[in-house]
Amino acid sequence: MSRSALLRRLAPMWVLVVVLLATVTGCQTQRIVCSPTDYTGCVVDEVRVTGNKAVPDSEFTSRMATAATGGSFEGVPLIGAIDTLTVQYERFDRFVLDRDLERVARIYRAKGYYDAVVRAGRVRRIDEHKPGNPDMSNTRLLVEIVVEEGEPVRVEKVNVSYQDQLRVDDPLLPLALLRARSVLGKDDIFTEEAYEAARNSIARTLTDRGYAYATVQPSANIDIKNRKATVTYTVALGPKCTFGKVSIVGLGGLPEWQVRPALGIEENEPYSTDTLENAQVALAELGVFGSISVEPVLDRNAQPLATKVPIMVRVQVAPLGTVRLGGGIELGDQVAARGIAGWQHRNATGALDRFSIDGRVRALAYPWRISTIGSTEGRVEFVPEFGVRVQYTLPFPGDPRAQLFAQSSVSYGIKQNHDPPDVLAEGQPVPVEILLEHSQGYQRKFFFSRLLLSLSHNLSFSNPFNLYFEESAASRILISYIDVYGQLDLRKNDANKYDRVRPTKGVMISTDVQVAGFIFGGDADDVRLKPEMRWYASLAKGFVLAGRVAMGFLYTNGYGFTLDDNLETAPLLCPGQEDPNVRDACRQQQQSPTVSKDVAILTKRGFFSGGPTSNRGYGFNEISPQRVVDDNGIKLLDPESVGGRTLWEASIEFRFPIRGSWTGTTFIDASDVTRGFGELRIDHPHISTGFGVNYETPVGPLRLDLGVRVPYLQVIGVSEVENCTNDTTGPEWNCPDYIVDEGEATDIFGLPMALSIAIGNAF
Template sequence: MPLVAGKIPSPKARTAVRAFLFVAELTLLLPLSLACHQIPEGRTAIESVTISGTSGREEKEIRDGIATREPARLLGVLPTGFVYDYELFDEATLERDLARVERQLRRRGYYEAKVRAARVIVEGEDRVKVEIEVDKGPLVLVRKVETNGLSGLPFDAASRALEVNPLRAGDPFDEDVYEEAESDVSNALADYGYAYVRTQGTAKVDLAEHAAIVTLTVSPGPRAVYGDIKIEGLEELPEGPIRRTLGLRPGARYSRKDLEQARAALFDLGVFSKVEVIPDLKDPSVTEIPISVRVTEAPQRSVTAGVGATLDVLRLGVNGRLGWTHRNFLGGLRELSVSTRPGLTFFPTRITNWEDWNAPTAIFAENALLISLEQPSFLEGRTRGFVDVGYNVYPLLYPLADSSSPESERVIGYNELTFSLGVRRTFFSRLMPTSLSMNWRSNFPFTYQGYLSDICDSDDPGDHCGLDDVLVAYPELLTDFDLRDDPISPTKGLFLSNSLQVAIPALGGQLEDIRIRPEARFFVPLDYGRRLILASRATVGFVFPQNYGTALQGAVADPTSVDVVRDQHRLLFRAFYSGGPQSNRGYPYQRIGPQGPIGFLLPENQRCTGALDAQPTECLRPLGGFSLWEASVELRYRIAGPWGAVLFVDASNVTEELFTFDFMAPHISVGPGLRYQSPVGPIRVDLGMRVPGLQRLGDTDSDFPDISEIAPYNSQNWYDGLVLHVLIGEAY
């Protein structure tokens, strides 16, 4: 939800930027300065802790496991005591830490590890440096792994137990891995019905040979099935849909994994604040395991409300938000939600008018209404059916020409109706959310001011000059594969997604195309405490149109002709664009791509015909394209508490060619950002800057101008390339 996103003009806007940065600096530094800490009288602070003789993961584990710690520094630079408290030195604590160091290294297979020296160096009156020198000694390796007790088990169960064992001959004898082996083997057999399985490990370590022989003894017990399944804690909710979602039936083979998936499926219904699925394993002789499902109902009805504002290169607007949700509508756990976002746009007030601020000459009303109904246990227990109905009304806004009169500008708006009908389900233990839906989208143009007939200078007020209604009907398959540790603020993992749409006229639409957009995101922690995260994102997009797109086959002689207007109007709803706070942060929203005159958006008092390079800048708008690529890298640092900072590099381009990428115009943007973890999600402030010389690297075969060739985006002044974004939610 963008709050601010726009180009910062010069020179007055540069003053505004400096003022903003000054206020931001005061906002950050004032509370930090008040949080300065002092060294208690008579105590000594630790200046640094140096550990030699080990490195990498081992050193990080040692540092995290001892109480004699290095002081934390804000961003690794600001001095101790500025934000974080001092770490105080204690001799007895250091003695205990030296024993911890040896124990930690022994857990990693260094059974002869010794702390050779520990030095405390006095630095001034109240500070010391601590140096710890370690001799790890030789590493103990696993010589042999034996697993007993599997001979009487079915082949598939025994094979799985051997497969999940992480211990292998030749590996370091790591005690954590040894303990994981016991639990992994037990869990694997528990998924094959052995509810009472126990695995006992023994290890013989030969220090002379620096080798270990590991024996795992498995006691599988009897094979079990589910017995009676009781659901406890229901008050208002019906039991039938909950049992179907649970997906467990008496007599089915016992599986620890199935029990966990059942618990997750119930929690995903959104109607419980707590879910427990507990097998009764008290008596090992019982082969029909009773299952207790204990739930705590959450409130079934909720209301949300809020207000917001938008100030960017396109508009100044205010909006409200009101939502109502019933999670057991008419029984059966049906979830009905209604939300509306009414708003007002004050035209033509916007950021680009700072140098010559214009008061509003008109107020445009807008709204976004969505009604959604979901039915759990649709078709089968874990599948949800849904129906979404939406109605939106909004203006289509673009930057105004300097010479234009806001009162005479034609402003087009849309009444938009949407309808979606589909199913969604998660697969592979919630790792792969998938939805399949049928969608209809209808857009009916009108004017907030002016007349559609003015597009082609028609005398008939009812003539839309090719700006006809657009109806798109398409099935859509959405698939995700989510291995992130946190969906809101991830620090590690992988996220893959893809959207596949096929617009088919036979289903009631006008357009025919195939639209594909896969995306990949990676998150890698760069330090053991996960304070520094490397995040990256890459996406591509392709549109294969069948009955539109001729307006992108070259410069058009008359952009106001009916055929051109109709084709460009269809592109508006199906083509790709790039730029903005979720894309390339060095550019305003959807500004990157082939540029040219759009017949129904021509500015007043401008002649937008002839060669594209000879037309006024105000005539050139983003036309959209059929091939998209975007890439981004972020370095995220958690400063303290809810505060964080980022450095980012974004690049992207859109071309009019089918299945063609143009990397000669990467539109590279860089910049810093701030993050604040609020209860509604991360609030972020990003300041993007277009890097001079890295917007376009050479000539291309495009018939259309690139955005970097058009004023003011062709400026080589770094301050003309600043774009400020303030939003809720991470960029990705």
């Protein structure tokens, strides 16, 4: 046998030996060699900072070389091998600790605490040991750093001086610089961060006003004895400039006649850094570049300085054709396994036009949701769903910030906006539909993409069935409507850059106006209005207070009588439900088909609340007027939301960092949906509160929220809303009215709460 063949045969045995040794040693700690005199080389189990009030622990621990060991399974049989093989133990070194103390003192000086005293309080063993025992193998240390902060240095005065004379044609410049320097104000703590931020703010103000060569030289006179600081920023203006020639490099095969107008930079216009940054944002929104650089070409040594500044744009083209494949498990208001596949090209015909086609398949466990997975009450149906969507977008020739778009889709699955029951009773049908949708229109971005206006015409055709294409008594619906949408987005992140995904400050205001039917045809005639505002305030780095307010108004013409007429339930109930012939005969009586069509339109056009992006104490669409009899005349054990005419929602949440990519939220949500147009009920706030944890991913935070409905604050003064339907904890089915204002919300383990999982912030 050759040597190589022998090694191949022995390789599995060596792997087994290594695993067994790791498992055995997992029951013991790694061998540690440390000095019994000064603890050099011993494992650091914990580093503790005391006396610090102005500066949080994280400011120190992230910069210190002396760190705590992060193993979690040491000493645990079998899985202790994980630490044995993976954990790098942190060792104590007094020289390293001395340098760390200097780092901490330097951090305090940067924060304005020049009198701060930092010392090592003590280094002591925290493992179990007997005095005088020479065995140091299991030694674990606590390193304690004691801080005496003292009083901070505060700003006494901030001056701005000029090396060259102010221009008479810019009389508002001193006022603009006064606002810019306010980043560092009188009596503020003098921190290096604010000192530098004020310099950058002044420099940015100058370059935004056309002074392309402007420089700002900061200086600070610090009186440590009296704890006062006088700050001076010396400004060299230089000439006022305009934009010169714009050169673009790296386009490859992309059309320059589309890319150049997107920049929004015209030769001989006033120079502005803000214009350059917005040009970079506009190029990024085209979605075809992997890297973008928009920079001025400044020759500071030229005499005289050129007042016409050339601009160099360098881009790198990203892959234009992409394929998407994916799948996963969906847990939330629905439980499903899903798969997606798609293809898109970002320059389909050479005009920066985008074509995409996407397909999805899903296997839905109906009516399970995350709070009822595995429930043996009632029955479970596995519903197959599929859908295909085709989308085309064409930047308007010569104006790529304007776009023409068209989108079509076809899908089969659970009815849109359907509120699934908690329990699916025997004989109760599962409502599905074939849904055809088409949208085409025009949209334009203004003010450097901060303002979006859109006009579109939309068609939606629904053909309802019961599961497995069994005929349903529900009506086919065609809705045709014009949609006018406007959005002003001024949200920014901590770096003061516009950011829609992770905002920390600013506001976003939007309004959606829809007109359905009338001259546009279809089964619904109405006007639908939904304004919304979101705001964000940064309290400290990583700490954000955010809020949202939304309202909705639906004016209906020719439908909606089921919300108005207080229909009696009895005429809509059909006996002999197990016999389709008897049931169909029943459906022809009285007004049952008319009622079904009215409800079908309401579920498409009405307002709902509840779910991960609105009121998180409720499941999807659970807040709404609800019906107690389905389209087939069958009693519903869990009322079904049908939609309302008036909506209001309000939320406030506090976002804070936890560790690394993990963040947390605490929130309060409130909302209500009513039958009448303009009917606002202040005594039905449906208040819920709770907390959530988020994990940052490349596409946004993966979010898990737990919302709890507050007793007596769903309907003011009522501990628990009574339910007229047949429920295991409620009365027998006794619903005289077809529509009820309140249904039964989702519970978890019998508690009034809801759990939701989603991608992206709630707002």
